[in-house]
Amino acid sequence: MEWETVIGLEVHAQLKTRSKIFSGAPTAYGAAANTQANVVDAALPGVLPVLNGEAVRMAARLGLAIGATVHKRSVFARKNYFYPDLPKGYQISQYEHPIVERGQLTITTASGEKIIGITRAHLEEDAGKSLHEDMGGFTGIDLNRAGTPLLEIVSEPDMRSAAEAVAYLKTLHTLVRYLEICDGNMQEGSFRCDANVSVRPLGETRLGTRAELKNINSFRFVERAIEYEVRRQIALLSSGGQVRQETRLYDSVRDETRSMRSKEEANDYRYFPDPDLPTLLLTEAFLAEVKDAMPELPDAKRRRFGAQYGLSLYDAGVLTASRELAQYYEEAVMAAGGEPKLVANWVAGELAARLNEEGLDIVSAKVTAQALAGLVRRVADGTVSGKMAKDVFEAMWAGEGDADAIIAARGLRQISDDSAIEEVVKQVIAANPKQLAQYQAGEEKVFTFFVGQTMKASRGKANPAKVNEILKRLLTP
Amino acid sequence: MTLTITKIAEDLAAGRCSSREIVDDLLARIKAHSALNAFISMDEDAARQGAEDADRMRRAGGGVLAGVPIAHKDIFCTSGVKTTCGSRMLADFVPPYDATVVEKMRAAGCVMVGKTNMDEFAMGSSNETSFFGPVRNPWDPDRVPGGSSGGSAAAVAARLVPGATGTDTGGSIRQPAAFCGITGLKPSYGRVSRYGLVAFASSLDQAGPLAQSAADCAHLLSAMAGFDARDATSLDVPVPDYAASLGKDLKGLRIGIVKEHFAQGVEPAILEVLREALREYERQGAVLVDVSLPNSAHAVPCYYVLAPAEASSNLARYDGVRYGFRAAEYKDLEDMYKKTRSEGFGPEVKRRIMIGTYALSAGYYDAYYVKALKLRRLIADDFARAFERCDVLAGPASPSTAFALGAKNTDPVSMYLNDIFTIPVNLAGLPALSMPAGFVGGLPVGMQLIGRYLDEAHLLNVAHRFQEATDWHARVPAGI
Structure with a gap:
């Protein structure tokens, strides 16, 4: 029998607010345990939640970016359950009336573009963490994360393969970083994913029984x-x-999934509207303000890059993978005074490889967009060969200065003067009579030998196009 | 000694005495009347120190309340001072912060002499659910003071303090005020910040003053009320000077007489007292208007779904993990939760947690919680309709006078029905007060006055004019 896979994803994106969603405590990651939790986060008696407006703005931003309805009226609810890292004994979330509903995201896979529906996105608070290691047999509770704002983004069961699920996640990941609402750091848990997976016989329209997969914290693990x-x-x-x-x-x-709890064991969360928080009301003016502040979105940017810079949609996709990378590229093109394709090759090629090698982000690239443009200009005007330029790039990366300084200091300026190259070629031919005879006897592959010898004799500085042209002329009897 | 806040303020302003002298005197009185069990904790040194600070504050200008001693119900968090909420669960809990009410009253110059006894987590109408034992009614030590602010009411009635704070979720200020023969005001929901007030039912809880008179309550409310950025349900509207708005005459005032409140189920002698009180209003030019609150008949069941539902969630934080009581021995996490909560909470609190948990459960939520919310709306609508025809509603605060200790302990429903006239007001979020209107069998009778939303100033004036013409509020229990 042929089977069809059905996948829906729930993503928890940690919002990049400075303080928590319902308290003034800071949200920075990695601080000493319980130093970023105040009396509200620790749920002391009598404390009350006050909503962080920035979290609301961020949720609205996502809602508008996915073409969803951003409700002018939404309600916070309590999700009740006992757990040591849940200080209040309930999580404040949104249940019947989420802030965002009915949006969509376009994903691209090998088989083309596909639209994935987004059911809803709602605001909620994160729980703390239980610590079991180095606690001498006890369980420790760290409340630093408690109250960190989360946007839970729930997709429709529209994905039909692990590849589509990963594409959706990556698209969403790019989007939340474009919107500057989430840093997307999966290791630190800023972008977490649960997957609802079921299978059904191909052609069946009813959904199969699903399993919810938890704890998948990288794109590879999702797949x-x-x-x-x-x-x-x-x-x-x-x-x-x-x-x-x-x-x-x-x-x-072990690369496997294991049962955690069955439906029967699931909690009855006893959701009800949180009486400490009034109904969240958004004004038309607020939504207009959010809309006006909306950056160019990844999909629009990719299409614009394709059209404006004459790039393939694939290359445009690579260069717009993050807002910072796209900005780097556009700054480099601007500084180079054009050459969009050449700049694209350098950014997606040498630069990306180097960043990848060193595990660096584009913002910490050791060659600035302006500096890279300086190099690209020298490649474009023939001052250095493409091969030489790679050495220059390495030197720039190592901090030896800008392209022109390195070219001058190392004497890497390309020789493009015909008579100078002719001089070298003549010497090479004279020194290799045997190879000359072979070439003239029809052994054309000996040509590359002469190119190599000429480049060597010029210490790599001869313009390769000119070398080819002159060799051809002088080798021919 | 039966000094009112108004009188103390005058004496202090005139330099006839110091706050320190008054506080010393009251601390001695509190000791002498310790059998009332009105206080859970005292901090005498801090009280004396606070009085001296207030005396300096007054010399430097100070406000009307500078140096006035008060007590806080032990539901308000007080930085560095034990806050038990009447429960074993918090018997040793010392908060690191002050409730907004505590902060504001200190800023106004009030001197806290101690924390008053209360029903556990404010759940009770007799002060008998307190882990620290029942409070006795100063009018008859074999009777309850009412609850849950029983300690505050008894302390004011016994003249141990001229004023105290309380909280009122279903009548917890007004019913004890009625039973103890004092004046107690529950402000409109949102008028006073709930920050630092240990939550029972968040959508109903409201803090307010208890004192000997409406005028004294006006002074205290001015200090307590106002917007607080730490409470999202507090209202960002200006606070009037309540004391300054007293004194207007009542000519043409329309007093609504709720026909359901003057019916069976109320002791006839209480109704007679109230009718006499209403005649005083008529003498002052008020007119009586008959009104009806038909849905209020469902207020008690509605309340006993909503309040326990919220409580079941609000009290989930008492899990033994971070603070408060934790069982001495347990096998694992679940066992720790079970033992901690079984041993830390008393029977009434457990009953309400169970009722509330049930009402919110899958399959029952719509039948109970959602239905109760709809009823709440209908009850509020009844009030809105009534206030189209009158300016204030008057009736009994409680169907009986103070009952005997232990009389209703075994029958929770008869205890719950004690709040039949006060509960609808909380459901509607309106301001209301109880003031002494006379006596039946030597026990005080409280008259409830209910006002329009945020109309505390008017409500206080209506009570004040009555108290100018009568002296029920000035009566002192024998032996006090």
Whole structure:
């Protein structure tokens, strides 16, 4: 039997506000335990939540960016359950009336573009963390994360493969960083994903029983967890078994999913509107303000790059993967006075490779956009060869100065003067009579030998195009 | 000694005595009347120090309340001073911060002499659910003072303090004020900040003053009220000078008589007292108008869905993890939760947590919680309609006078029905007060006056004019 995979994703994006969603405590990551939690976060008796307006602005930003309805009226609700890292015994979330509903995101995979529906996005607070290591057999509670604002973004079950799920996640990841509402750091848990996975016989329209996969904190693990889970469910159904509705934890070390709790064991969260927080009302003016402050979105930028700079949509996609990278590229093109394709090759090629090698982000690139443009100009005007330019780039990366200074200091200026190159070529030919004879006897591959010898004799500085042209002329009897 | 806040303020202003002298005197009185069990904790040194600070403050100008001693219900967090909420759960809890009410009253110069006894987590109408034992009614030590602000009411009635704070979720200021023969005001919801007030039912809780007179309550309310950025439900509207708005005559005042409040279920002698009180209003030029609050008949069941539902969630934080009581021995996390909460909460609190948890459960939410919310709206609409025909509503604060200790302990429903006239007001978010209107069998009778939303100034004036013409509020229990 042929099976179809159905996937819906729930993403928790940590919003980049300076303070928490319902308290004034700071949200910085990595501080000493419990130093970023105040009496509100610790849920002392009598304390009250006060909504952080910045979190609301960020949620509205996402809502407008995905073409969703941003509700002028939304309600905070309490999700009640007991856990040591949940100080109030309830999480403040949105339930029946979320701030954002009905949006969509366009993803691109090998099979083309596809629209994925987004059911809703709602604001909520994060819980603290339970610490089990180095606690001498006790469990420690760190409330630094408690109350950090989250935007939970829930997709429709519109994805049909792990690849589509990853594409959706990456598109959303790029978007939230463009919108500057989330830093997207998956290691630190700023962008977390749960996947609802089910399978059904191809052609069936009803959904199969789903499993919810938790704890998948990288794009690669999302793909692997889903693939594992799909195999597991198909094997189960093919052998006459049934999928249980349950929550499963992905174990990246063993690359498998394991049952965490079944539907029957699930909590009754007893949601009800939080009486400490008035209904959230947004004005037309507020929404207009959010709209006016909206940056160019990734998809629009990619299409513009394609049209404006004559790039393939693939290259445009690479260069617009982050707002900072796109900005770097555009600054470099501007500084180079054109040459968009050459700049694109350098940014997506040498620069990207170097950043990747050193695990650096574009904003910490050791060659600025202006400096790279200086190099590109020298390649474009023939001052250095493409090969030489790579050495110049390395030297620039190492901090030896700008392109012109390095070219001058190292004497890398390309020799493009015909008579000078002719002189060298003549010497090379004279020194290699045997190869000359071979070439003239029709062994054309000996030509590359002469190119090599000429470049060597000029210490790489001869303009390769000119070398070719002159060699051809002088080798021909 | 039966000094009122107004009189103390005059004496202090005239330099006839110092706050320190008054506080010393009151601390001695509190000791002498310790059998009332009105206080849970005292901080005598801090009180004396506070009085001296206030005396300096007054010499430097100071406000009307500078140097006036007060007590806070032990539901308000007080920085560095134990705040128990009448529960074993918080028996040793010392907050690191002040409630906004505490902060504001200190800023106004009030001197806190101690924290008053109360029903556990404000759940009760007799002060008998307190982990620290019941408070006795100064008018009859075998009777309850009412609850949950029983300690505050008894302390004011016994003249241990001239004023105290309380909180009122379903009648917890007005019913004890009625039982103890004093004046207690529950302001409009949102008028006074709830920050630092240990939550019982967030959508109903409201802090207010208890004192000997409406005039004294006016002074205290001016200090307590106002917007607080730390409470998203507090109202950002100006606070009038309540004391300055007293004194207007009542000619043409339309007093609504709620027909359902003058019906069966109320002791006939209480109704007779109230009718006599209303005649005083008529003498002052007020007119009586018959009104009806038909949906208020459902207020008690509605309240006993909503308040426990909110409480079940509000009290989830008492889990033994971060502060407060934790069971001595347990096997694992779940066992720790169970034992901590079983041993830390008393029976009434547990009952309400269970009722509330049930009402919010999947499958029951619509039948109970959502239905109760709809009822709440209908009850509020009744009030809005009534206020189209009158300016203030008058009636009994409680269907009975103070009952005997232990009389209703075994029957929660009869205890709940004690709040039948006060609960609808909380559901509607309106301001209301109870003031002494006479006596039945030697026990005070409280008259409830209910006002329009945010109309505390008017309400206080209506009470004040009555108190200018009568002396029920000035009566002192025998032996006090």
